Amino acid sequence: MTPTLHDVARLAGVSIKTVSNVINHHPNVRPATRERVELAIAELGYTPNLTARNLRSGRTGAFALAVPDLGLSYFAELAATIIQEAESRGVGVLVEQTGGDREREIELLRSPRRGLTDGLIFSPLGMGQEDVAHLDVSYPLVLLGERIFDGPSDHVTMQNVEAARAATEYLLEQGRRRIAVVGAHAGEVIGSAGLRLAGYRAALDAAGIDYDDDLVGYTTMWHRANGAETMRELLDRGVAFDAVFGLNDTLALGAMRALQESGLRVPDDVWVVGFDDLDEAQYSIPSLATIDPGQDWIARTAVETLLARIEVPGEQGPARRLLADFRLVRRESAPGDAPRD
Template sequence: MAARPRLKDVAEYAGVSPKTVSNVINDFEHVSEQTRAAVREAIDALGYRVNIAGRQLRQGRTGMITLVVPELDVAYFSELAKHVMAEADRRGRTVLLHQTGAVRQRELAALRGFDTQFSDGLILSPLALLPHDLATRDRRLPVVLLGERSVEGSTDHVGIDNTRAARDATEHLLARGRRRIAVIGGAVRGRQGTDRLRTDGYREALKAAGLPFDAGLVVPVEAYHWQDGARAATALMERATPPDALLCLNDHMALGALRALHELGRSVPDDLDVVGFDDIEASRFSVPSLTTVAPDKQEIARAAVSLLLERIDDPDGGPLQDHVAGHQVIVRESSGG
């Protein structure tokens, strides 16, 4: 046997065809568990390693994919990037990470592949792109979109049901007896971005509970940062009739709001509840710990990488897919947990 075992050596050892070995390596379905176990045993016994670089070179590919996010300082994106990198590594790919700062021209440059050939495909989480930007993209570059679709049917897409998630969070606050729930980072007008969809979910929960919608309790912000949450919470608590709960549309703003409420002498959750979105790691360590909507970041990463690799392997391989990842409301101290 050669010093470096080959795929056919694994096939002979396991008593299967080389094609079956390839199917197991690529995690294809329709391989029995018994056969899969025999092939894996052969791989371990022989010390076989897939020559990914050679395979990609023969296919005219780089073996690299690009993940484009708005801001790594926002913990949701850095935590998501960690999961994407882990999944890509498991699939034998390298991730190039690009930060756009939510600047449209930078998102457009990413969508156009940066005018280079160093990446086989793109996982893109945009904030500034306009609907027609995606419609006119270079179709030769496989793209999976994260977050909200800007154009229906334009790309494969992975996200959570933001409307349902916000409704679930609002229903939790309503069940706590809260009735004046403010939305920090919400929107009642404009295109159907994440802020609009989450505000829609909040409105649905109020309507189902027979409560009127007060647009004055929806507070837009410049950005979803700590200071934006702190400023909005301070302004809300200075009103003649302040809210009895804050639904913040990300955890950074919620944590900023908690700090502002502490400085104002307001007790959480005795005086009011606070709920965030994203379940970033810091939310478990704040005082009080933060109730939050937790998207399944691992599922998002797994689905995005899988869809992208499928599209890279077969650009015309069937209809575009829309994967809805799960979410749950994690109840902690900031809402009585």
């Protein structure tokens, strides 16, 4: 016969309530008791009846994650980490792609499918600050990204301006003076491209170096092909530079390919720094120096924050903005004076 909660409690010598607390990861269980219950569960092969538990609690035991494009390495790695964090807490994740389309993102927020999950971690790309009212929803929501600020929901994000400034300052400190940018978005102020370009400009201003728009390569998407194409355009225009700041790693990797095709050597002729610290950055030739914006922290904090809102809805206080720490990762493409990571 299928083992029951009563069977586990009897074998472990505890109450049914204690077994339930262990299964639901309640913190107020003594380690020795938790171990005894877990051993009993393993010995009996007990599996919690999630359907019945969810019916009693009014929860589904899953939340949704919406990102623009899993074809972009950053969002693929972020999604994988969020899923791992959720599964470690016994929660499932329903992943959706929006394509970065504003209308699809707005529709997703009000879709009946939200009733199949307990909350949403949402990274918009098409929506902007003017759409902040759409975030006023009736379910727990955690916002990611840099498109909308000061909304009604918790916002977990990175320090784009400060991190981009640190990357640029590093290149300046190492004697680079003509730093090209790959990946700017024309006219953008709020958004990853706009904020990172602002950090780049702040570093130049602090060093007393004039901003030169000829050094800025504009594009739309942030794929390798866009990085390579933008770099070729800079080279075709005859722009002189001794360093490149790619506004994300995939752009930087594409730019590095175009540099090498042109006969320029990295880092002998041109230094290159990216942003995101993707896994592939450490395996490129040369390995890519980059900014680690705290992606693992962002994923973990987003899950923890959403689950806390789900557990005690409306009782966690006002919406919070949570910022990840960042660090510069020195590698072969911009070696500097310090040991490489």
